[in-house]
Structures are given as C-alpha cells and as structure tokens.
C-alpha cells in the first residue's frame with residue numbers, strides 16, 4: 295500500500311511535514327543498515343484510540359538499541375510520550391506506529407560510533423498485512439530455503455534493520471514461488487518464524503511455539519497470544535519444533551503486529567488440518583481481536599488510550615518485551 299504522503303513525522307523531537315522528513319544519502323544507516331526499530335499499532339475502540347502494548351514495544355526498542363550500543367536521550371516514558379504526541383498531532387484514530395533509531399550523517403566507514411544516533415516516528419494506515427481474506431480462509435506458506443540468522447551472527451532478539459535483509463530474501467522467495475509467506479528454519483533445521491511474524495502450531499488441543507533460542511524475534515503478539523491462550527485454558531509450550539511437525543499439525547497460525555493472528559492453511563502445498571482456519575486459531579483470533587478492539591475488558595492492562603487526558607503510561611514488564619521462557 296503506497297503512503298498517502300501527508301501528515302507529520304517526529305524527527306529528533308520535532309514534528310515535520312511528511313515531505314520534509316528526509317535524511318542524507320550518506321547517512322550511515324543507508325549504507326550499513328544500522329538502525330533498530332519498532333512496529334506497534336493503535337486501534338479504534340469504543341473508549342477512543344488505544345495503543346496496544348506500547349510499553350512493551352518501546353521497551354523492546356530500548357533493548358534493541360542497547361544491543362547495538364546506540365544511546366538516544368529518551369527513556370521509556372519519553373518514548374511512549376513521543377508516540378502519543380505524534381498520534382495526537384496527526385489526529386489519527388487508528389494507525390501503524392513505526393519508531394526508528396538510526397545512525398545518521400557524519401562520515402562513512404563500518405565504524406558507526408562516528409555517526410550520530412538519530413530517531414524518527416512515522417505513522418500510517420496499515421490494514422491487514424496478509425489480507426482480510428487470509429484472516430478467515432488462511433494463507434499459503436512455504437518453508438524458506440533461507441535459514442534464519444545463526445546464533446552469534448546477527449542478534450535475532452534485536453529488531454534491527456539488518457535482520458530484515460534475511461526477511462526480505464524469505465519473503466521474495468515465497469512471493470516468487472506463488473506463496474504469500476515463507477517460514478524460516480533456524481540453522482539446526484528447526485522451525486524459527488515467518489519473515490515478519492512468529493508462528494504457533496496446534497496439536498491435540500495444545501499450543502507450541504519455537505523458543506527464543508530458535509533465532510526468533512521475541513514477539514509481543516506472541517507473548518500476548520500465549521497469555522490469552524492460557525487464559526482460555528490451553529496448554530502452551532515454547533519448544534523446539536522440527537520441520538515435519540508443521541505438516542502434521544492440526545492448525546498453524548502466524549502472529550505479529552502486522553499479521554495479527556493469521557491462520558496458515560497450507561505449507562509446501564500440504565494441507566494443514568482441514569485446510570482452513572481451525573477452532574483453536576479462531577478462538578485465539580477472537581480473544582485477540584476482542585482485546586484490541588476494546589470489546590472485552592483490558593484485563594492485562596495492554597491498552598494505552600491516546601486522547602484521554604494524561605494517559606497513564608504503563609510500566610514495562612521486563613522480559614515480556616523480548617519474550618519469556620516459562
């Protein structure tokens with residue numbers, strides 16, 4: 295979906311017009327992918343616009359920046375306020391939120407320390423990532439021929455721009471071969487994640503998802519879905535998943551801020567379960583959509599209302615931002 299090209303973007307604390315939110319082509323990030331970023335969403339609810347788990351997203355941004363030795367003069371509350379301020383300035387009802395921290399313009403060479411750490415927050419309307427139909431019918435995926443990053447190469451727990459070179463290879467391969475999405479394995483050959491989503495399988499009524507050690511991003515939707523699943527009485531395990539477990543699962547679904555909860559109906563042209571959204575996926579989808587749309591009570595304190603005066607800022611729940619191993 296093309297950008298409308300209007301509205302204001304937050305850049306280093308100032309709101310600038312969309313068309314003026316530019317950086318120099320010699321900026322370090324352009325050449326070396328030296329950025330960390332977030333993707334969060336603000337939803338329209340009956341009580342007004344609300345950001346979903348803004349605290350956890352901004353906490354993950356701070357941790358991604360920490361891994362990459364990037365210091366930026368905003369703390370967690372500062373980041374949350376900057377996002378809320380940008381949404382208010384744009385009078386957005388619902389939007390996708392993209393904060394980014396990057397190495398800017400000074401000199402070029404691999405060493406990033408010589409370049410400033412700059413930041414921006416963009417907002418735009420972003421509908422359902424894998425299509426509205428996919429939410430009901432399910433999507434078709436393939437196992438990628440590209441593996442996810444090996445341990446101790448590019449840190450998977452950091453949401454860094456550099457990791458998305460790998461995601462882009464996975465996504466392009468899937469699209470070129472006629473699939474909507476790719477599922478990457480880790481270097482051991484076990485299931486890791488989609489190009490921009492975490493993955494769950496359902497077998498005999500229980501849920502399984504790969505652990506952080508399978509080279510995944512510790513997704514905030516993944517964490518939310520695990521919580522909702524346990525609320526609904528399902529058993530959930532973070533465990534190593536062999537590739538073939540995908541094909542014999544009763545249900546498979548992707549989760550992520552962009553993809554939300556999207557069923558997978560086939561993998562490598564093998565029908566998953568009945569070849570359509572299964573009952574567990576549907577129950578979790580409903581639970582998730584009820585929370586984000588504000589139609590069920592916010593029992594876990596996941597929503598930050600944007601336009602309520604002095605919207606209280608959430609405290610981070612530590613490990614939640616990067617995933618947990620129970």
Ligand SMILES: Cc1ncc(COP(=O)(O)O)c(C=O)c1O
Nearest residue numbers: 490491492511513514515550551
């Ligand atoms: C590679 C990757 N894995 C997982 C996720 C899901 O993370 P979250 O639920 O925090 O959006 C994303 C989304 O940003 C992603 O890019």
